[in-house]
Amino acid sequence: MKNRPADQHPLLQMNGIDKSFPGVHALKNVSLDLRAGEVLALMGENGAGKSTLIKILGGAYHPDSGEIVLDGRPMHVSSPTVAQAAGISIIYQEFNLIPDLTVRENIFLGRERVRHGFIRAAEEQREALGLFEKIGMEIDPNRRCRDLTVAQQQTVEIAKALSVNARIIVMDEPTAALTSQEVAHLFAIIKDLRAQGIGVIYISHRIDEIFDVADRVMVLRDGAHVGTLPVGSITREMLIEMMVGRSIEAEFPGRAVRLGPERLRVEDLCRGDAVRGVSFSVRAGEILGFAGLVGAGRTETMRIIFGADAAERGRIFVDGREATIRSPRDAMRHRICLLSEDRKGEGLVLKHSVRENFGLPNLKRFSRGVFVDQRTERSAFAEYIDTLRIKVSDQEQIAENVSGGNQQKVVLAKWLAHRADIIIIDEPTRGIDVGAKYEIYQLMNRLAADGKAIIMVSSELPEILGMSDRIIVMHEGRVKGEIRDVAGARQEDILAMAIAEPASVEDRYGRSE
């Protein structure tokens, strides 16, 4: 990579970047080069150093050693302002848009076109429209950002980057919250940016996307540069191995299925437009997959079963007997638990210790009278830390500081301690590393083998196909179809059910969110 002809000299070089934080060596002599008109994918597990590297590029952090060379000239990126002036734009996962300002106001925030102290709205408007034309997406610059979809907000961020004449655009997990159509559109925009000679650094967890959008892939692991390769020369398996540091034979562990009696049956569940007459059942020892697009009503259905939201109609049967569930407490009494897709917002009290999180639904069991017996709580948690192999420094570690996979295990542990028999897992591996995913899958298999009934909502089609014993596909609040022969099913089959019209080309890698 290093010895290219002079006319192809890199747009950006980061040479020998080294960065330490107290107690952790975040980046070890990492080098990166990016050419004009290329998309470089930056991959690695959580904590591999991707975001540290990007923050150094963006001027938020200063490297301990190493240099940044832009257009062959070394430069000192001392602050985000300097980075922006040099044409480096970073689009973070959480957008930097102010919801109550309009698109136009957001694009020109801090750089308003002003004459005599007054903002020249018409000029800004013209410019904004020009930017959207360049991107190829129509958004009314006078709409408030609050009212835009995630994809539209992302486009606004890109427009903002273009408006400062960015030559390097960094996108951090840009597809995390997009539907497949929107992803397709984003990729078209990225290809367009590339054609305009802009260098794009693309960070993503989703391996399939890399093959669609990137020219080269750079992999980081534990702060070290593992390698940078052209996309054409690697396979999916190689990429995973580079990221994880060991080869994973199968992405999904196998399991012998032994089905027991019916555990949960739901009849004609309704709530507004989101859930319209959903019926299904799940048996002990079974993993039932729920597939569908975002907004198909899967999460909403699960929330009703768990009592988080009220049903307008419908009946729920647990072990054959009708159950009245009006609150999560009712559901818990029937040994139903829900691992929310929004682990940080709904699953954990992030500022509290993992032990307190573990104990929260189980305090009655860990109490003598009104007093919590911390010793019982501790020893129970210690047991789960052992059996689920939860990696925490100690029981008092703050939940926020634990990695995604281990957070998920803590949530799982708290429900297992509650002796839940019907386990609903919404997006079980969202935000979880490749390596940790496998462990979560193994755990789900083990629980099913123990006779638990598991309902898994997932937007990752490979995950649905790899883990489920049976698949239910939802569309617009209804059960659209059921797949019993999972082994013989293909992603296309599910997608065909999940969307009304036939799957478009971009949907072939089977993502619905």
Add this chain to the structure above:
Amino acid sequence: MTKLFADYGMILVLVALCALFSFLTVKEQVPSGASAADVLLQQVGVDCGKMDTILVVGAANRDSALLAESLDRKLKGAGFSNTRTVVGSPRDARLALDDLQAEGRKLAAIVTAPDVLKWRVLERIAETHPTLAGCKLIVPKSYYWPGFLKWRNLLAIVDRIVVIAVIAIGMTMVIITAGIDLSVGSLIALSAVIGTLVMKHLGGLDAPAWVVLVGFLAGTLACGAVGAFGGFAVAQFKVPPFITTLGIMLMARGLAFLITGGFSIYQVPEALSWLGQGRSLGVPNTVLLLVVLYVVAHVFMSRTRLGRYIYAVGGNEQAARLSGVPVKFVIVFVYVISALAAGLGGCIQASQLKTGTPNMGVMFELYVIAAVVVGGTSLAGGSGRILGTLIGAFIISVIQNGMNLLGMESYTQQVVLGGVILGAVLLDKVRGGKGITAFLPFRTGSSKERKRA
């Protein structure tokens, strides 16, 4: 020890303030009252024989008289049989001296307090009573000691803060659930007014002691009911706590004025002052009350299920609900506790002042919130400690007391107090919520947190 400082970093601020004020208020002290009698007794024992004639003189003021009387008792008890004691004006002293001269006695010593020593009759004893001249003048030896650290001053600090500290218990719980209660200041007045009104109607000045208890209960429970109403509005209808309690604050204050017509109520039995001014087993009741309430509240918050639920609701209400925590009950509960605490605070205030007045407790909500925040409880909810709040309350009280001792003007005091509150919290924020401990050589758990960042 490390854990103590990590949890209650503000304790260092408190200790530093106490040290500062101790240093600044050091001055010459003269023993007075009954405690001085012991010192004098020893001196007399050294200087005089048992059969010597000794004159004890005390001025008519309370301290001096107390000293003289208790010294008289002690001297006689120790076997000094020829002891005479005079309490009164300089004229009384001269008459006593005249008597002694007439009896032809040889006077060994005059024992007295320093204020009496300046009387002319004693200064010129050699001229007026030559036969008695040559007697020793024994006064308590003076010593250097900080005025701040005098027992009586320390009790004054507790007295001054007890109402705020009691209410701050409830406020801590409310703030831990990410709420706020602005109504407590007004509830002090409402409780005091209702309580004293009940006492007035049940017999007034001549009412028996149990009437006081009935009055206290009526005032406190009325506040509890108001708190339940507010808590319900917050929990069920999601009215922002700030607005809910702002409304209650205005209504409760208005109500207190309405039911009294704007006048103070003085027709209360003598027993009213027992809670705020009385002592049990030699300890002021307010101190006992504070200790008991804080121990109970601390155990409740750190050891019981409901205490854990309160933290969980403030940390993440959604996650708490989805973990089966009865969120609405918890919210109503904390507002009821806060209002009950305010009601009790009103009772204490009424007892201290022996009256119920509708303009009691104005601005107290702000001092209470300041105590809680200085004590390390985050307004964002989810974290905070009861004992931290106690420290916060004492920091505020110590600052006020110290400035009083130094004779600072009240306007200056406000500026300084506000600055210290702001500074304490700023310091906490700047050091990443680790408070004063961030400046200590030993660190607790922080390296772990930084590793993850």
